[in-house]
Amino acid sequence: MTDKGTVVPRAGAGTLLTLIRTGRASTRADLVRLSGFARSTVAQRLDALLEEGLILPTGDAGSSGGRPPETFAFNRGAGVLLGADIGGGHTRVAVTDLGAEVLAEDEADLDVAAGPDAVLGWVRDAFARLLDRIGRAPADVRGIGAGVPGPVDSATGRLVSPPIMPGWDGVPVSERLARDLADLAGPGAPAPAAVADRDVNIMALGEQRAGGHGRRDVVVVKIGMGIGAALIVGGEVYRGAQGAAGDLGHLRRGTDEPCRCGNNGCLEATAGGWAIRRTLVEKGYDVRTSQDIARLARRGDHETIRLVRQAGRLVGEALADVVGLFNPSLIVIGGNLAEAREPLLAGIREVVYERSQVLASRDLQIVPTTLGSRAGTIGAALLVHEWLYDADRISAALG
Secondary structure (H helix, E strand, C coil): CCCCCCCCCCCCHHHHHHHHHCCCCCEHHHHHHHHCCCHHHHHHHHHHHHHCCCEEEEEECCCCCCCCCEEEEECCCCCEEEEEEECCCEEEEEEEECCCCEEEEEEEECCHHHCHHHHHHHHHHHHHHHHHHCCCCHHHEEEEEEEECCCECCCCCCECCCCCCCCCCCCCHHHHHHHHHHHHHCCCCCCCEEEEEEHHHHHHHHHHHHCCCCCCCEEEEEECCCEEEEEEECCEEECCCCCCCCCHHHCECCCCCECCCCCECECHHHHCHHHHHHHHHHCCCCCCCHHHHHHHHHCCCHHHHHHHHHHHHHHHHHHHHHHHHHCCCEEEEECHHHHHCHHHHHHHHHHHHHHCCHHHHCCCEEEECCCHHHHHHHHHHHHHHHHHCCHHHHHHHHC
16 A cells, blocks of 8 residues: 555455545545455445444535545544653653544653653553543543553563663553553453553654654654664664664763663763763753753753753764665654754764765755654554554454
């Protein structure tokens, strides 16, 4: 399914739902043409989707003559999704409609080192408050997506030896959140679907699907207290064999500076928000978070600007290597430290363009995130949206 004129070979109701929810088809004629199904098959599959409440009739399309064709749309209001973007020192949550449009959101400074009970407990309570605020019940939740600042085993959904998350090893984050929501819904309530991934992967998914970039080979970098990266290859997030791809912050960069992961010389140890905070605190500044650092830079504090720009150069050195290996057309910079804006971006651009091969960097753009602080929560909602409405899963259930 690559463009509006391509026939889609997969059979089943899931194919039709994908065509409708992605906006590629809205009429029976569109669905017949793009799916390759017989008209009678399309009619049967549409009836099944309508009966399940997955699509809605939306009236008649314009017509140059004769009876106008009936149109259909994805039923975005048939429930809600929950998204959690858990960072090293800050967590954001959101309730969205089924199409990942944000309806309500909240955030808090939370150190993941406080442990899963404290962090996931806040997430659970924040979800409950947001649902109440918009007049929705826990039973309306169709799925939960979550991002965490550590490697998630794609087969089990459990964190595996996360370097900056003491006490989180082996924690099934998605399972915990699903169970908490079921408890909120009452005795005997089924747990909603839940999916977890690395925080930078959900940010990349949000940028790719909702950020409007339109590129298929992209590097997305999240810079906050830590540093992570995600690769988008051919329009899809690349996770690697076990879901551990993109650990940019713990690549060794030729120094002996101790890193909080226990190793020495990691990029994070000199360019992460926690490293900048350490230097500023030594100089007498009162800073706690990467947002504090970004605010100081935006206010024009010369020392903070110098440190942030230097961090950008160090990140640029690592990204120049990535450009040489991967040759992306776009690098997107996000995360709380990226709110410092020009000093960080200027440092990154300076080194990437200086050190990359001409052919690889000639058309390369390095830009700030389009979605800003919402990229992670929107991406988390999209993560579970795509799991719920996967064409094969829907076809297996409805035929």
